[in-house]
Amino acid sequence: MPHEVIMPALGMAQDTGLIVSWLRQPGDAIKTGDALMEVETDKAVMEVEAQADGFLTSVTAAAGDHVPVGQVVALITDTAEASAATPQQPTASIVEPEGDLPEGKNIIMPALGMAQDTGLIVAWRKKAGDPVAATDVLFEVETDKSVMEVEAGHDGYLAAVLADAQQAVPVGSVIAIISTDKPAKAITRSAAPAPAEGAPSSKSETPEPGPAPLATVSASTPTRTVPPLSATSHADANGRILASPKTRRLALEQGLDLARLVTHGVPQPFHVADLETFRTLGAEPASAPQSPAPATSKPPVPLHIAARMAANGCDGFIAWMADDGNIDLQPQLLWLRFATAALRQATARENDQLVIETGTLGNTDGRFRDPDRSRLSQPDADNGDQPPSLVIRDLTGSPVISVTASIAHAPVLSIGREQDTYVISLDYHAGHFDEDQAIDFVTGFAERLGDPLHYLV
Template identity: 40%
Template sequence: MAHDVIMPALGMAQETGLILAWRKSPGDAVKAGDVLMEVETDKAAMEVEAQADGFLSEVRAEEGAEVPVGEVIAVISDSADDVKAAPSKQEASQKEESKPEAPPAPKAEPAPQAVQQATPQAAQMAPSEQPADGKVLASPKAKRLAAERGLDLSRLAKAGHPQPYRVADLEVLSAMPAAGAASAVDRLLVRASVEADAFDAFCGWLAAESKVETDITAGMVLASFAARSLRAVTGAADVVVRVAAPRKQPRTYQDPDLAGLTRMEASETEPEPDLIVYDLTATRLTHAELAAAHVPTLTVARDGVRLVVSLAASPDRLDDAALIACLDAFAGRLEEPLRQLL
């Protein structure tokens, strides 16, 4: 006996959902209540649970696919013998090309029961794989927030950033210089370089103590160090730091330096940040010089055994002295993480 897993309606006006990540793979045993996947809607990212016991026998939509509400995206079978391999990107592309154009699906009510074949789109695409027709692929939430902020997603496509775009990519878009603007007229930029050993060891220890994923732990440490450094030079009572990394959901922290590294929790809302930290340590980039956005931007990249950090801000947000003092304090904490605990 097979149980269809459909793209759920997590909101009254939701038409599609973007599959952020599969928590289970074909062949895995599942129980009712187990988290199968993470889905992003126009409102938030949600975890979708299995509704039946069995084995995940088929996955019909890849990570990165935007699927209409009500379509079948996976199958749970009673027997492990029914397991089918997940569709490859090439198979998904061929299936999409061979499928006749269908009329728009009607809006679904919550908990829909429709059973149709999913239409997976390509997952994160390299610049050479961008749609030839100029279409920009983005999650519903990213499209909505881009419209609200007056941001043009096509600028990311023209710059070669891989699609589909998610909320985290809006931070990159916000930091891009305005079209036709001078490259560095209205910004200040400073850069520093420190050994990475102490920071890496500190994050590894904290991940083991808190039992939190290492990449999330690193983001928490960066947020805490950045908040403490900014607070020291501005005297601000409240500091909101947003940590963004390519292909990951941004996480926003309210006063992370005051909460304590083992008790930090990301905000469920999206307050306007006082500082944006771009964590590029898992990329091939060795440094980044982003045009100053509406808030100061701090980038952290890896160059061999060293961390390269840079801080950019408009003069009306941080003057020369404050910019230098803030980055120097931040770099010092990366080099000697235990300073943060003093």
């Protein structure tokens, strides 16, 4: 079955992405994790990786094209034969809402992962009619892998809310409108529910020609029925239990074992609503057998994300501090503070103590405790034995601009420089982040480098 390669939303206010270059050609054999293309947003350039094995075929967008978020740009198929076919012309994937709506900037459901078709709106942080700033959190969205806060991206007023909380919405659907002027009457409504299969149209007995509407899920989320206990129910092929981080956190706080949902056949991935299912399962047997530990464990698969960011924002801030404040500030101090803040935000570790280790190629310079909460020019040194949450490696003093790092104990953020551009690399494995958290961390760090004054004042 072909696997679609879509244009992901690498930023919260992103409507399109610029394909900088294709790193693979049509017909090439592809492995999961291979970098397929470089995509540029207004903040950074990032590599987009393949999410399936196969052959790259049916490429519908070229380097230099601006492609709407959620649009299919290629396929990964079982054979290379489709590569010879003439690709269809791409069509915009943003689903415009119907009805009389106020003018303004459309806010779409972002694609936070390459395999994401829909996003579940967990909660709206603003209500229709409220004033919003570009950096205000507008809503929370849950995908198969994480719960993330989505910023407004524009200043103005929330003139229309076009989907309910707890409603699953297809990627690319317009779910809100932000207007420049305060609306005379703000609009709140649900996204259109999907029509029942085989149901006749209410408009006409004969459907009008044209593209089929993109279905959405009704705002009323049905309760899952727990199937009878099955001895063959299990997690995925690798033995993992698939659940969003919020679900895992709540299950841990409440002492709930997600393996019971697997055993009872509740479909994965698990979301917060699935925790209600525990009420129907009754008490867990005291004599429940423990799963034996595997005799051997495979080493974690190394994962890698790369980005580029113009260095003029960081350089300008350092020059301003020297001229106006007579403060000699090293770039590494900015990296230390910004990386910690971005890590805390991406992984929802607001109350945790974070220890950051810094160094160069082959050397460790120091360890610092919560550098985002100490003086910028004098971060607090750490002399304890807490494992580091992150290792920052400075490559700017060497001719090397990027290295795939070893990642035994902590994720490694490498920062190199190529003329007026920072080259940012994150090496990690699934025990450190999920894919969405890793992208959010790299994006957040790059955004801070691009505009230091905005995040420090």
